[in-house]
Amino acid sequence: MTTERKATLTIDGQAPVDFPIMSPTHGNDCVDIRTLGAKTGLFTYDSGFLSTASCKSKVTFIDGDKGELLYRGYPIEQLAENCNFLEVTYLLKNGELPNAKQKTDFERTIKNHTMVHEQLAKFFSGFRRDAHPMAVMTGVVGALSAFYHDAMDFSDAEHRNVSFNRLVAKLPTIVAMAYKYNTGAPFMYPDNELDYTANFMRMMFGNPCEKYVPNPVLVRALDTIFTLHADHEQNASTSTVRLAGSSGANPFACIAAGIACLWGPAHGGANEACLQMLEEIGDVSRVPEFIARAKDKNDSFKLMGFGHRVYKNFDPRATLMRKVCNEVLTELGLQNDRLFKLAMELERIALEDPYFVEKKLYPNVDFYSGIVQKAIGIPTEMFTCIFALARTVGWMTQWEEMITDPEYKIGRPRQLYIGAAKRDVVPLAQRG
Numbered sequence: 001m002t003t004e005r006k007a008t009l010t011i012d013g014q015a016p017v018d019f020p021i022m023s024p025t026h027g028n029d030c031v032d033i034r035t036l037g038a039k040t041g042l043f044t045y046d047s048g049f050l051s052t053a054s055c056k057s058k059v060t061f062i063d064g065d066k067g068e069l070l071y072r073g074y075p076i077e078q079l080a081e082n083c084n085f086l087e088v089t090y091l092l093k094n095g096e097l098p099n100a101k102q103k104t105d106f107e108r109t110i111k112n113h114t115m116v117h118e119q120l121a122k123f124f125s126g127f128r129r130d131a132h133p134m135a136v137m138t139g140v141v142g143a144l145s146a147f148y149h150d151a152m153d154f155s156d157a158e159h160r161n162v163s164f165n166r167l168v169a170k171l172p173t174i175v176a177m178a179y180k181y182n183t184g185a186p187f188m189y190p191d192n193e194l195d196y197t198a199n200f201m202r203m204m205f206g207n208p209c210e211k212y213v214p215n216p217v218l219v220r221a222l223d224t225i226f227t228l229h230a231d232h233e234q235n236a237s238t239s240t241v242r243l244a245g246s247s248g249a250n251p252f253a254c255i256a257a258g259i260a261c262l263w264g265p266a267h268g269g270a271n272e273a274c275l276q277m278l279e280e281i282g283d284v285s286r287v288p289e290f291i292a293r294a295k296d297k298n299d300s301f302k303l304m305g306f307g308h309r310v311y312k313n314f315d316p317r318a319t320l321m322r323k324v325c326n327e328v329l330t331e332l333g334l335q336n337d338r339l340f341k342l343a344m345e346l347e348r349i350a351l352e353d354p355y356f357v358e359k360k361l362y363p364n365v366d367f368y369s370g371i372v373q374k375a376i377g378i379p380t381e382m383f384t385c386i387f388a389l390a391r392t393v394g395w396m397t398q399w400e401e402m403i404t405d406p407e408y409k410i411g412r413p414r415q416l417y418i419g420a421a422k423r424d425v426v427p428l429a430q431r432g
Helices: 036-040 076-082 085-094 100-111 118-126 133-146 157-183 196-205 216-228 236-245 251-262 270-281 284-295 316-332 338-352 354-358 365-376 380-403
Strands: 006-009 017-022 060-063 068-071
Touching (some): 068 316, 076 216, 085 216, 196 216, 216 380, 284 338, 316 365
């Protein structure tokens, strides 16, 4: 990263002020404006942070124009095809893919942390049975710091490792418990004879009365979903985790904050919103009607699961999920299911209709992952919990990167104040 070039700013004919230009490995150059306020008395205004780099990061890179996503430099397509989720987890945390011994040791370490404190199971009973699982997730994950407070010196690398491993290992257990609690079924303890994703599926769908045999096609499909959602640069929830962590908050609280942010339908809730949209459309015969509504600027209807704020091309994750989607539907014999036929017709139109092609409103990863999860048997309201499970890996990686950065400081955005000017309080008796 170089800072030899300068950007010159001239304000109202005053003497020009120089700011360094920073060049990344990939992506846009950045003007370093950290001294802007001190040099000029001005701030920048950037609603939604569309043109602001909030940090330096080595974790993930997205090229939205090319439709490219890299984890530590590796294309997501190669990782999804050649690695399982825990290998990708190791990569995100440590910067390199594990060798055979490192992979085995890491998987063993994660398995050693899959159980949750027995008293934490009682914590679930404080929620209503019909509570949204994301509300339960936010509360339970935030409460982990009350149970695991023996490794809270985050200047210590080993303490950070323990917290990372605990969260990655326990999230599947907690997500499955949230589901079981909602359905009234008994909690299933982890079976560490199984791998990470198969173990999660057993805790979700198994019961104590019979042996659960995971379907390898479905396990691989869900493992791919985990990999594709593991990290995605400085999105809303990741930025939330970083901002919460910048105050020195413990990682359990930071991840709970990320989960709360992820819950929004514009973020992690998008695949849930996509399935709700399909239910609203209801039948293939009504697709033309809803396509017309999506094109009508005066209609409030939005076609969920199409287009992406970052990708101005096809979402690379969607290409992978489309393949997984077809494999799962074929495995389960659901090609003719009403909802899935409807989804495939929407996909066909979006890929062929000039309106969608011109605006590059291609199906995104949320569109396909929602279909896959529903086919597997995961309820719609659990979709965002699955997302949170996977994204915890990225959140924890980004959190550790931030707190070990020598330039790290508490986040404090500025604002463009447009409220009332300074004024004096009028005594109550004199107010009109």
